[in-house]
Amino acid sequence: MNEPDELDLSDRVMMGDGGVSEDSDLATRIGRLVRERPYGVLCTQSQSQPYGSLVALAATDDLTTFVFSTPIATRKYRLLSECDHVALVIDSRSGAPAELMQVEAVTATGRAHVVPPGPDFEHWAGLLIACHPHLAAFVRAESSALVRVEVVRYFHVCRFQEVRQWVPSRTT
Amino acid sequence: MGPQPNYVIPLADVDGSHEPLVGGKSARLGTLADAGHPIAPGFCVTIRAYELFLAESRLESLVRMELDRKRFEDMRWEEIWDAALRIRSAFLSHPVPAEVAVAVIEALAPYPADTAWAVRSSAPGEDSANRSFAGLHESYVGVVGRQAVIDALRLVWASLWSDAAMLYRQELGLDPARSRMAVLVQAMRTEEVSGVAFGCDPRKLSCEFAIVEAVPGLCSGLVDGQVDPDWWQLRRSDGTIVEWRPGSRDEVGTPSPLLQEQDLSHLLGVLIGVESLFAWPPDIEWTGRAKRFTLLQARPITTLAPDGKDKRGWYLTLRPGMARLRKLRTRVAEELIPALEAEGIRLAAEDLEARTNEQLAEAIEERLASVKRWTKTYWDEFIPFAHGVRRLAVYYNDAVRPEDPYEFVGLLQGEDLLATQRNAALQSLAGRLRHNTPLCDAIEKACGSTSTDAMNWQQDVLAAVRSLMGGESFLTEFRRTLESVLDLAYGNTRLSDRPDLILRTVLEMARSIDQDVRRTTKSGIQTAETLTQRLLAAVGPERREEALETLEIGKLSWRLRDNDNLLLARVESQLIRAIDVAARRLKSTDRLAPGAKVTDKAAGPIIAGLRDRTAGEIVLLEETETERVTKSVCPDETPRQLIGQPAAPGLETGTVRCIRSSEDLGRFQAGEVLVCDAIQPMMTHLVPLASAIVERRGGMLIHGAIIARELGIPCVNGIPNVVDALKDADLVTVDGYLGIVTIGLPEFDLELAETR
Known part of the structure; x- marks a missing residue:
């Protein structure tokens, strides 16, 4: 006899908030996280030295591109200029130690490009400002650079150690 | 402040x-x-x-x-x-x-x-x-x-x-x-009599009657259901005793009531008083009588949901008391397991080929009924008795307070399980093949030819094996092993009908003897004797007998939990045998298509076909493989780390072999990572060959976990849908310390390709 489960609880259903359950696909979960937490740690590197910076960001609906703004006199801008391989980490922490198993995080790996002035700039700046209206002046400042990150892959972490990967595909 | x-x-x-x-x-x-x-x-x-x-x-x-x-x-x-x-x-x-x-x-x-x-x-x-x-x-x-x-x-x-x-x-x-x-x-008050009482009849919620139950001594035996109480139904309006039933006590003749009329009248007064205080009919616990009466607690009578969905009663069965375990020990160990074993032996000894069609139909019916009856017993009595090992766990931990709450698992080592005997028999066969390359080659060649008929397979293909040195004696021992410990059903396959599957495993065992595949008992694990002494020292001489009894019941429940599966699988195997005999007979008279796949689900039409010779060809409904219910996973979304329970410590990297059917048993190679829904007692012989184990079924006390701990093989279990998430030849790293299975090597090829 194939040894049966003694009690099957699989008929019980639990849903998370906002209709996004743990059964939702990664795109839905990552999209929600980015909408609810539009901040992330930008990871850069140069000459074997990694570096991390917190940035305010926005993402396209298809999650293939992030955009953020940075003053050009910053270390992160210099590092970006030297190496365009970057990662972004976005997470749902509130900081309480007991919430470890509830924290959700994504690491997006990809390549950064500075957006030159022109129609493209308006498009990407509009996306970022729509998400962070109070940053409009900062984004349009002469000393700021607008950077878009083309995402190659996402690593999604929940329950401390459960990791899944997802490669976004462009809708246009 | x-x-x-x-x-x-x-x-x-x-x-x-x-x-x-x-x-x-x-x-x-x-x-x-x-x-x-x-x-x-x-x-x-x-x-x-x-x-x-x-x-x-x-x-x-x-x-x-x-x-x-x-x-x-x-x-x-x-x-x-x-x-x-x-x-x-x-x-x-x-x-x-x-x-x-x-x-x-x-x-x-x-x-x-x-x-x-x-x-x-x-x-x-x-x-x-x-x-x-x-x-x-x-x-x-x-x-x-x-x-x-x-x-x-x-x-x-x-x-x-x-x-x-x-x-x-x-x-x-x-x-x-x-x-x-x-x-x-x-x-606590120690009185001569204690009990419970209900302000209205809890079975009917009729407030015409109150109910009183009483037992000698403490109330706890009554609440736990260990002592059979005296029982009264009282009319609330005037206190009349409507009915009295004595509890079972060690007295000759009809026992005298534990409570007198004045006691019952007093209790009724208490019930009515409590009800007027709280405005609900109460369920009370009490002890003592007259001036020594004490109210222990009062709560509302719990009305179970009318749809019967309240499962509290079922949850209570998850923790049987010692009295219930004692009863189950006697019943399971002394009556049921021997009877189940005898049933398997009796059915295996029956000559089905010689029977008429009617007799064969009767034999299938008898076996169907036997499987049904024993499956019910499995759920009703074997599984509840299995909680004995959990009781031991809690007892050990309370007494010893070990750092590792699973230290007690060491107490279960070395138990003489049927599965252990089978695995030893297979190891013995593997030992005969060791250093005998010609014999190994001949058997390997024989395994390339599959047949569902064990006897034909031997006659047609194994002539070469017989002619080799050690071949004849190997086959004799192998045949004995098949009949004695492999007459088991795995799904719809009788393992004894698939010598090729078993021999492939024996060949792998023979090869792994000379490889450094782990098969020795993990040195770090403490011996059962050491842990027993630790337990006895912790409880002291006063509780020594209690500890020994808990230990004995725990070990027995663990052993029988394994054996009952195998003994039931043998009865199931005998059902398949009878159906196979009938199917062959019907095929030989063109009543059944030659290629028809016959399973136990076909028993009904097969029985009907045996009995009705005038009917034409028997058509069996095509069995479609049960559709796997899997989460909808996007094709471009892949798991990287799977999280389960760290069931046996260790860290190993290897390629995946998923066991989904009996065919997969024969494909398993030494050093692979064994991935399956659950390690069944029928397949534990594969465990020593595995570099690591990954299971959907979770738990520290399930077969796979315990054996893996004994052998020092990392095991992660409790990963939902793991058989769907992994596929054969996937490279995985099994972290039995943390309960993580990592898929593939860390790579950034994708990111690098994007930049070219």
Whole structure:
């Protein structure tokens, strides 16, 4: 006899908030996280030295591109200029130690490009400002650079150690 | 700074307004005392004490780590039990906050040092008219001494997180994170008679009658269902005794009633008084009579949901008491297992080929009935007895307080399981092949030819094997092994009908003898004898007999839990054999298509076909493979790390071999990572060949986990849908320390390609 489960609880259903359950696909979960937490740690590197910076960001609906703004006199801008391989980490922490198993995080790996002035700039700046209206002046400042990150892959972490990967595909 | 929190409140000072702080049980007792009912003296340890304990010990994080490892509805009961055991151990390993301990000791001080205490759960919201945690949260009676009371306090706190309580809370939709526990500590009264009473008949909710039950001595035996009580039905309006049934006692003839008319009249008065106080018909526990009468507790009668969905009763069966385990031991070990074994042997000895069609049809019917009957027994009696090993776990941990809550598993080593005997037989066969390359080659060649007919397979293909040195004796031993320990059903396959599958495994075993594939008992694990001595030393001479009995029942329940599966698989195998004989006969007369796949589901049409010779060809419904229910996973979304339970420590990387059917058993190669839904007792012989084990089924006490621990093979179990998430030849790293399975190597090829 194939040894049966003694009690099957699989008929019980639990849903998370906002209709996004743990059964939702990664795109839905990552999209929600980015909408609810539009901040992330930008990871850069140069000459074997990694570096991390917190940035305010926005993402396209298809999650293939992030955009953020940075003053050009910053270390992160210099590092970006030297190496365009970057990662972004976005997470749902509130900081309480007991919430470890509830924290959700994504690491997006990809390549950064500075957006030159022109129609493209308006498009990407509009996306970022729509998400962070109070940053409009900062984004349009002469000393700021607008950077878009083309995402190659996402690593999604929940329950401390459960990791899944997802490669976004462009809708246009 | 605010006022000092109330960690302890004397019962005499408690009233109904204290319920959020002391729980309903304590608050009601306070109210009853105020109304003049006699109650036992004592005090309440409030939820503030529990909260301080949680805060100081930081156990809330641990609880969340345990319970949020995966979705609660994805956790099997055994995994919840495991989590509860670890939480319980953690509660026991953290000290009670000094402020609380001081308050408890001060509250105990006025009483003689040898006072026996009842330490009971009193969680706010515990009991109401439509739910009851009675029996799901712990209570301890006969607790003597300060330290023992403080220990019991932690155990009652921990019982908020018992498997049964967690499941019941989940069912009721109560948020575990908001649950709190208060504890009631009362001096015990030892009286000649105790019992329960109901203000109305709880079976019918008829308020015309009250019910009284009484047992000699303490009430706990009655509440646990261990003692059969005297039972009265009383008319509430005038106290008339409508019916009396004596409980079973060791007396010759009809026993005299435990209560007299005046006692019953007094109890009815108490019931009516309590009902008028609380405005609900009560369920009370009491002890003593006349002037020595004491009310132990009062709660609303729990009305079970009319749809029968309330599973509290079922959850209570998850923790059978020692009396029930003793009864089950006798019944299972002395009656049922020998009978099941005899059934398998009897059926195997029957010559089915010689039977007429009618006799063969009868044989199939008999075997179908036997499988059905024994499957029911499996659920009703074998599984409940299996809780003996869990009782041992809790007993060992309470006595020894080991750092590793699974240290007790070492006590189960070396048990003489049927599966162990089979695995030893296969190892013996493998030993015969060792260094005998010609014989190995011949067997390998023979395994290339598959047949579902074991005898033909031997005759047609094994002539070459016989002619080799050692070949004849190997085949003789192999045949004996097939018949004696491999007459088992695995799905719809009789393993004894598939010698090719078994021989492939034996070949792998022979090869692995010379490789460094782990097969020795893990050196770090402590011997059963050492752990037994540790247990006996911890309990002391007074509890030695109790410990030995708990140990004996625990080991027996573990052993029989394995054996019952194999013995039942043998009866199932004999059902398949009868159906196969019938199918061959029907095929030979063109009544059944030559290629028809026959399973036990085809028994009905096969029986009908045997009996009705005039009917034409028998058409069997095509069995479609049960569709796998999998989560919809986007094709461009891949798992990288899977999380399960760390069931046996170790770290190994290897390629995956998923076992989904009997065919896969023969494909398993030494050094592969064994991935399956659950390691069945029928396939444990593969475990020593595996570099690591990954299972969907979770639990520290399931076959795969225990064997892996013994052999020092890393094991991660409890990964939902793991057989769908992994496929053959996937490279995985199994981390049995953390319960993580990592798929593939870390690579950034994708990112690098994007930049080219």
